[in-house]
Amino acid sequence: MSADDPRAALRERLRELDDLQHASRVLGWDQQVAMPAAGTAARGRAGGTVERLAHERLTDPELGSLLDAAEAAGEDPGVIRAVRRDHERARRVPGELVAEIAQAAADAQPVWQKARETSDFALFAPALKRNLELRRRVAACFPEAAHPYDALLDQFEPEMTTAEVRSVFDRLQAGLRPLIAAIAGKPLPDPLGGVYPVDAQRTLSLEIGRTIGFDDESWRLDVSTHPFSQKVGPGDVRVTTRYDEADPLSGLLSTLHEVGHGLYEFQVDPALAGTTADTGTSLGIHESQSRLWENQVGRSRAFWAHWYPRAQELFGDALAGVDLDAFLRAVNVVRPSLIRVEADEVTYAMHIVLRFELEVAMLEGSLEVDDLPAAWNARMSELLGVDVPDDAHGVLQDIHWSFGELGYFPTYALGSIISAQLWEAAGAAIPDLEGAISRGDAAPLRAWLGENVHRHGRTRTTDEILRATTGGPLDPDPLVRYLTTKFGALYGLVPS
Amino acid sequence: MSADDPRAALRERLRELDDLQHASRVLGWDQQVAMPAAGTAARGRAGGTVERLAHERLTDPELGSLLDAAEAAGEDPGVIRAVRRDHERARRVPGELVAEIAQAAADAQPVWQKARETSDFALFAPALKRNLELRRRVAACFPEAAHPYDALLDQFEPEMTTAEVRSVFDRLQAGLRPLIAAIAGKPLPDPLGGVYPVDAQRTLSLEIGRTIGFDDESWRLDVSTHPFSQKVGPGDVRVTTRYDEADPLSGLLSTLHEVGHGLYEFQVDPALAGTTADTGTSLGIHESQSRLWENQVGRSRAFWAHWYPRAQELFGDALAGVDLDAFLRAVNVVRPSLIRVEADEVTYAMHIVLRFELEVAMLEGSLEVDDLPAAWNARMSELLGVDVPDDAHGVLQDIHWSFGELGYFPTYALGSIISAQLWEAAGAAIPDLEGAISRGDAAPLRAWLGENVHRHGRTRTTDEILRATTGGPLDPDPLVRYLTTKFGALYGLVPS
Numbered sequence: 006m007s008a009d010d011p012r013a014a015l016r017e018r019l020r021e022l023d024d025l026q027h028a029s030r031v032l033g034w035d036q037q038v039a040m041p042a043a044g045t046a047a048r049g050r051a052g053g054t055v056e057r058l059a060h061e062r063l064t065d066p067e068l069g070s071l072l073d074a075a076e077a078a079g080e081d082p083g084v085i086r087a088v089r090r091d092h093e094r095a096r097r098v099p100g101e102l103v104a105e106i107a108q109a110a111a112d113a114q115p116v117w118q119k120a121r122e123t124s125d126f127a128l129f130a131p132a133l134k135r136n137l138e139l140r141r142r143v144a145a146c147f148p149e150a151a152h153p154y155d156a157l158l159d160q161f162e163p164e165m166t167t168a169e170v171r172s173v174f175d176r177l178q179a180g181l182r183p184l185i186a187a188i189a190g191k192p193l194p195d196p197l198g199g200v201y202p203v204d205a206q207r208t209l210s211l212e213i214g215r216t217i218g219f220d221d222e223s224w225r226l227d228v229s230t231h232p233f234s235q236k237v238g239p240g241d242v243r244v245t246t247r248y249d250e251a252d253p254l255s256g257l258l259s260t261l262h263e264v265g266h267g268l269y270e271f272q273v274d275p276a277l278a279g280t281t282a283d284t285g286t287s288l289g290i291h292e293s294q295s296r297l298w299e300n301q302v303g304r305s306r307a308f309w310a311h312w313y314p315r316a317q318e319l320f321g322d323a324l325a326g327v328d329l330d331a332f333l334r335a336v337n338v339v340r341p342s343l344i345r346v347e348a349d350e351v352t353y354a355m356h357i358v359l360r361f362e363l364e365v366a367m368l369e370g371s372l373e374v375d376d377l378p379a380a381w382n383a384r385m386s387e388l389l390g391v392d393v394p395d396d397a398h399g400v401l402q403d404i405h406w407s408f409g410e411l412g413y414f415p416t417y418a419l420g421s422i423i424s425a426q427l428w429e430a431a432g433a434a435i436p437d438l439e440g441a442i443s444r445g446d447a448a449p450l451r452a453w454l455g456e457n458v459h460r461h462g463r464t465r466t467t468d469e470i471l472r473a474t475t476g477g478p479l480d481p482d483p484l485v486r487y488l489t490t491k492f493g494a495l496y497g498l499v500p501s
Numbered sequence: 502m503s504a505d506d507p508r509a510a511l512r513e514r515l516r517e518l519d520d521l522q523h524a525s526r527v528l529g530w531d532q533q534v535a536m537p538a539a540g541t542a543a544r545g546r547a548g549g550t551v552e553r554l555a556h557e558r559l560t561d562p563e564l565g566s567l568l569d570a571a572e573a574a575g576e577d578p579g580v581i582r583a584v585r586r587d588h589e590r591a592r593r594v595p596g597e598l599v600a601e602i603a604q605a606a607a608d609a610q611p612v613w614q615k616a617r618e619t620s621d622f623a624l625f626a627p628a629l630k631r632n633l634e635l636r637r638r639v640a641a642c643f644p645e646a647a648h649p650y651d652a653l654l655d656q657f658e659p660e661m662t663t664a665e666v667r668s669v670f671d672r673l674q675a676g677l678r679p680l681i682a683a684i685a686g687k688p689l690p691d692p693l694g695g696v697y698p699v700d701a702q703r704t705l706s707l708e709i710g711r712t713i714g715f716d717d718e719s720w721r722l723d724v725s726t727h728p729f730s731q732k733v734g735p736g737d738v739r740v741t742t743r744y745d746e747a748d749p750l751s752g753l754l755s756t757l758h759e760v761g762h763g764l765y766e767f768q769v770d771p772a773l774a775g776t777t778a779d780t781g782t783s784l785g786i787h788e789s790q791s792r793l794w795e796n797q798v799g800r801s802r803a804f805w806a807h808w809y810p811r812a813q814e815l816f817g818d819a820l821a822g823v824d825l826d827a828f829l830r831a832v833n834v835v836r837p838s839l840i841r842v843e844a845d846e847v848t849y850a851m852h853i854v855l856r857f858e859l860e861v862a863m864l865e866g867s868l869e870v871d872d873l874p875a876a877w878n879a880r881m882s883e884l885l886g887v888d889v890p891d892d893a894h895g896v897l898q899d900i901h902w903s904f905g906e907l908g909y910f911p912t913y914a915l916g917s918i919i920s921a922q923l924w925e926a927a928g929a930a931i932p933d934l935e936g937a938i939s940r941g942d943a944a945p946l947r948a949w950l951g952e953n954v955h956r957h958g959r960t961r962t963t964d965e966i967l968r969a970t971t972g973g974p975l976d977p978d979p980l981v982r983y984l985t986t987k988f989g990a991l992y993g994l995v996p997s
Contacts, residue, residue, distance in 0.1 A: 025547075028524045028550075032527055035527050046736070047523060047735050051734065053520075054516075054521065224537055238543030238544065241539065278543070
């Protein structure tokens with residue numbers, strides 16, 4: 006490739022954009038993990054400037070011309086498609102609208118917090134109406150979309166449609182409601198007691214992270230209020246978790262979840278470095294990677310067959326009287342409940358189905374904001390059989406709508422669905438996957454995911470990855486099968 | 502100030518520059534403190550891009566016009582002067598020369614390392630000649646300078662001249678050589694024995710840092726290979742240190758040193774935030790702040806009268822049999838030696854005088870690079886009475902010349918000189934300063950430094966600060982007096 010090859014010119018452009026995004030990622034990680042609190046104002050300003058400079062480069066018309074020229078010259082079509090999508094999307098939504106959205110979100114934050122504290126939805130309703138209006142204007146920037154919600158969903162799930170999600174979610178909830186109803190009457194296992202020192206939890210988290218796939222030259226593990234994972238750049242993956250000394254499970258499962266996210270980006274083909282296409286292709290695929298390691302692996306008997314003796318060694322007395330069966334019941338407790346972030350593997354997706362339905366209805370205008378709490382409470386009763394006592398434990402519980410973030414929630418459940426599809430495919434492709442996991446050997450699964458999902462970065466869409474690995478499209482049946490089989494056995498249910 | 506006021510336009514420009522420098526500072530801190538090793542290549546690229554974007558803004562001719570217009574409109578002349586100096590300096594040195602210097606430094610690094618390992622100066626000589634040639638070209642960009650070295654010194658000590666430094670260093674070495682000779686024959690104190698756990702060292706470092714001036718909303722203390730201090734932005738000061746479990750002094754004195762640097766920038770007037778003038782005005786003044794807290798305060802009887810009981814409490818057995826007098830002798834051991842970074846308070850400046858003389862001679866051409874080792878060894882013998890066994894322990898010991906960094910070394914000794922001048926001035930202005938320190942009360946000294954040095958940021962030069970606080974220019978006599986008095990008493994020397 007010569008210096009005046011349009012592919013080289015494109016790569017040089019993308020490298021500068023990627024460098025600015027690299028700086029943004031470090032500023033973000035630092036803010037959540039390291040920055041002293043009094044640095045907040047200056048950080049907000051500096052982060053905003055770096056993002057603006059990156060946005061200028063992304064929307065530059067010359068980038069559009071370079072994409073065309075580089076495509077004609079044979080540049081990787083997956084890279085061209087991913088970057089062109091970013092470029093066109095960024096150009097479609099006017100900068101003033103982006104600024105209005107940011108301002109509305111900043112204004113709505115304290116209002117939502119106050120409303121949640123006092124469980125007063127009426128206080129939050131005007132801000133939500135404003136956010137909704139702004140998102141309708143975003144959707145209107147994409148008049149070719151079949152449904153206005155498609156334009157919002159597309160930010161997080163490129164090329165997925167509202168109709169597809171609706172159909173899949175309908176099948177999912179129909180499939181899971183009998184299981185949830187059957188489990189609801191069963192007694193809960195004893196909770197784990199004792200004290201689990203942070204140092205021991207960190208040691209176990211590090212050992213598990215290293216076994217799953219990181220070398221210590223390439224990652225670090227820290228604590229943050231809200232655990233997250235961030236690849237800063239090639240060879241630099243940051244994972245955070247949190248530790249509760251009264252409960253070892255929340256920290257360990259959080260670590261597994263974030264390690265799953267981190268491993269995804271860590272294993273992207275190094276040839277994509279600097280193209281901005283070396284990250285996750287969609288939030289659904291991203292979430293499938295975290296859920297797979299957290300749930301299919303991290304809540305399995307095979308996994309703990311290997312790791313439970315080590316946990317007992319590290320935690321000493323606290324787990325001395327708890328056998329593996331009792332521990333596994335504690336790891337897999339199921340209880341229909343009010344709060345999404347506390348939900349278990351079986352009921353979690355119902356919280357998402359609810360939010361998706363309500364978001365679509367509000368955006369369409371078929372549900373008025375003022376009627377939202379009543380709709381929420383009625384549907385919670387249908388989906389999970391729980392009564393919502395107040396809006397703080399209902400419609401006001403999540404921060405997302407205070408940012409006006411619509412289209413994001415579905416990706417959580419898409420992650421669960423996809424994780425089960427990939428898990429079935431991996432199980433069929435890898436001889437004795439369960440045996441490997443029960444020996445503490447994550448290499449076969451890591452290699453399979455690397456080859457079939459991770460290395461492609463953003464050059465393949467969700468649908469392309471699913472068709473290549475499972476032979477078909479997004480499909481909720483593997484998740485229903487997996488949950489029904491696993492929890493049927495754990496809860497001693499009679500197969501229907 | 503209206504929106505079309507040129508002062509507002511200048512501030513907006515400077516804010517963007519400051520935001521990019523903020524990002525650079527975070528990238529730098531992260532690289533030294535947090536980044537996994539495998540992230541190095543990507544970080545180098547991203548850091549380079551952010552620095553290039555900042556440099557483009559600094560050299561923009563429109564910035565020059567804005568400085569003129571804002572000055573006419575009444576902008577703070579200290580801010581105008583500091584920014585104009587940056588702007589003009591950056592425009593004077595061509596970008597290609599800057600790139601050549603960076604490349605030569607990168608090429609010279611491994612050569613210098615190899616040369617030091619094998620104590621083979623001849624191996625390093627060609628790289629040093631190349632670096633010297635490039636610095637002569639930098640100096641030639643400033644033809645109005647009275648001496649070519651002035652142009653290099655000016656990067657670190659704005660408006661200070663080679664002639665002034667030479668005269669002050671001549672007086673300093675004449676003043677200190679009798680003291681060094683008198684101490685050289687005296688027996689050394691017993692070294693401290695025992696083990697000093699890192700946790701206890703960190704606890705003491707944090708307590709001292711908080712007492713000197715930081716609140717935990719505004720700083721953090723970490724470990725790095727080479728301790729440093731960095732204000733990222735207002736309310737966000739990062740200090741690093743290192744701990745040696747066999748020696749509590751190196752870590753504690755390193756913490757005091759870096760806290761001194763950090764406190765300086767922490768106390769800059771918040772009104773200067775975002776102007777790029779809210780940092781240290783020169784490396785000499787910066788180093789005076791670190792040395793003052795490390796030496797005049799941190800190696801004093803008054804300081805340890807308060808802190809030694811706490812140290813004994815934290816370190817338990819290790820210090821149980823060591824009384825305050827013995828501990829103070831260990832803190833203040835003096836021994837002429839070969840290595841600059843291991844030198845004590847009395848002999849340190851001689852290492853710098855040596856380097857300054859040799860740098861000036863090489864730049865002038867009165868000393869050939871090939872003759873440098875012989876000149877080094879002869880002058881070490883005169884200044885410190887030590888024989889240099891090989892070049893690894895002599896001319897090859899420091900990294901600076903491998904970067905081609907000339908003009909930097911003098912600032913270390915300027916820091917010592919200025920710290921003694923400010924210490925005398927503070928002692929005269931603050932009633933019972935020693936009493937306050939012996940009660941663990943750093944507030945009077947912190948307030949005096951804040952008012953007279955720190956708050957001005959870069960709006961006052963070294964000379965202006967010295968004249969305002971001491972009534973005169975840079976002067977080595979206070980340092981000679983301070984060292985002669987203190988070490989005369991410690992070593993039982995007869996006053997001459």
